Amino acid sequence: MSRARSRGFTLIEVLVALVIVAAGCAALLAALNSAARSTTYLRDKTFAQWIAGNRIVETRLATAPPSDGRTTGDVEYAGSRWQWQQIIAATELPGVRRIDVSVRPLETAAADEPEAGGDWTATVSGVLGAALAAPNGALPDWEPAPAESRASDDSTPSDEPADGAT
Secondary structure, eight states: OOOOOOOOOOOOHHHHHHHHHHHHHHHHHHHHHHHHHHHHHHHHHHHHHHHHHHHHHHHHSSSSSOOOOOEEEEEEEEEEEEEEEEEEEEEETEEOOOOEEEEEEGGGGGGTTTTTTOOOOEEEEEEEEEOOOOOOOOOOSOOOOOOHHHHHHSSSSOOOOTTTTO
16 A cells, blocks of 8 residues: 655744744834834924924014023924923124024923933024114115126227237
8 A cells, every 4th residue: 555645834844934924024013113213203303393493483583682591491283292492692793693492392301400401303593683784675686787788888908909900
C-alpha cells in the first residue's frame, strides 16, 4: 500500500507566516502613528502662528502705543486654549520697536512657572513704528520716465564727436 502524502502547511510554517504578518502590521501602525503625530504638530504650529500674527496686528492697531516689556495672556482658538507671550523692545532705529510673540497650547505650559521660557509652538516677529511723515494720500510714482523723454535731454553726453568727424 502506498501512503498518500497530505499537502498542507506545517505548524512551523504557519507560525513563521504569522510573525511576518505581525511585523508588517506593526510597521504599518508605526507609520500611521507618525503621520498622525506630524499632522497634529503641523496643525498646532499653524494655529500658533495665526494667533501670534493676530496678536501682532492687534498691537499695531491699538489706539494707545504699547509699552516696552513682556505681557502674557491666553486665548481660546480653534476649540483649544492657547497661551501667548509678547515681548516689545526698542531697536537701533529710532521710532521702531520689535514685537516677538510666542504661542503654545495652554496644557503644555508649566503651571508652576508661567513666566518661564518653556517650549513654544511658534514665535512670530514683527515691527511697530512711527510714521516718518503725516499721511497725505498721495501715491508714489513707481513708473520710470518714458525713454523718449530721456533721449531728448540735451545735458546727457553723447558718443558722437562734437566736431562731426567720424
